Structures are given as C-alpha cells and as structure tokens.
Amino acid sequence: MLDTFVRPGKTVPLHTHQWPSTNYLLSWSDFIRRDSDRAVLLDSRSLSPKPATGSAFWGPPLAPHTLENIGESDLHVITVELKYT
Template identity: 55%
Template sequence: MTAAHDTHALDAMTAAADHHQVLLENDQVRVLDTRLPADERTPVHTHRWPATLYVMSWSDFIRRDADGNVIVDSRTWERQPAVGDALWLPPLTPHSVENIGNQELRLIAIELKSAEE
C-alpha cells in the first residue's frame, strides 16, 4: 500500500512531475527516479524530506532559488560525483535545477519521511 502523494503545490511530484517518478512510497520513505535531460530546467519545486541520492548518471547543473538566484553550481565542486556514488541532501526549499552539461542527470532519491519534524 502506498501513501498518497504530497499535495503541497510545490512538492516535486506536483510542481515538477515531468522530471520525477515515484518508484516506492509509504509512510517512511519516498523513492524517486529523477531525470533531467541536458539543456532542460525543472519548474520551481521543493523536497520537504532529507534524502540519500544515488548517482545513475551525472551532468553539471545549476540550482536556483525561487527568485532565480544561483545557490549551487556543480562546476565549482572540488570533485564531481561518479556513477554509483551516494550523496546526502537536506530538505530543499523552493528551487529549480538546470542541466548545463551534455548528458542526462539521473539520480535515485530516497527521501526519509521519518526525519520530518
């Protein structure tokens, strides 16, 4: 049995459903297959739970806040994640992501609902 998708207007599955697919959802976790083709940008959305990310394919990206200000540019990182790497991501306030690389950015996100306050 799966829990209903979060109906918050900016939740990833509401505001950016074209780039997120639910693989599993219950009261404890939501597992998303996140895909962002090269040269695409997601609509503004949120992720209300912290998540572990598993890298399926990597491409540089820019994350912007809801006002369009750059908050992350992966090109500035000391090391680019490789396929098979795992990353930690805290909950994210409203943001968009633009794939500025030349291949698909694909991540499996395991959102931890039990970490909610």
C-alpha cells in the same frame, strides 16, 4: 522515492524537498540550482571533486528551487526521501 532524469538543456520546474534524502547517482551532468527568485544556489561546476557515477550521497531538505542541466549528458538520480512526522 524519486527517479529524477534531466536531459541536457532542460530545467526542472520549481519544487521543494521537505525531508532529508539519500541519493544514488546513475549519471552525472553539470547543473545550476536556483531559488524561487532565480538566484544561483549551486553551480555544480564549482564542485571538487564531482560525484562519481554509482556513488551515494546524503541530501538535506531543500527550499523551493529549480534545477537546470547545463552539461552535455543526462543527469539521473534516484532519491529516497526520509519522510517522518
């Protein structure tokens, strides 16, 4: 279980998510996800519609990436990774 909290202007260091996950959104802010070469994987400003606070969503495993909060609010997500072997 992960409790991810990213303040505006902050970047989460390079990391991976090896397993799929379910996620619960506590607060939203736009973000940019980049790969290990800094190429943009996702710019949340392109999402339509944007996830609503209080919503749950599925997440696939993710290769090495960073996440930068480019919005004006905190980004806060509770993630439960489904670890299995």
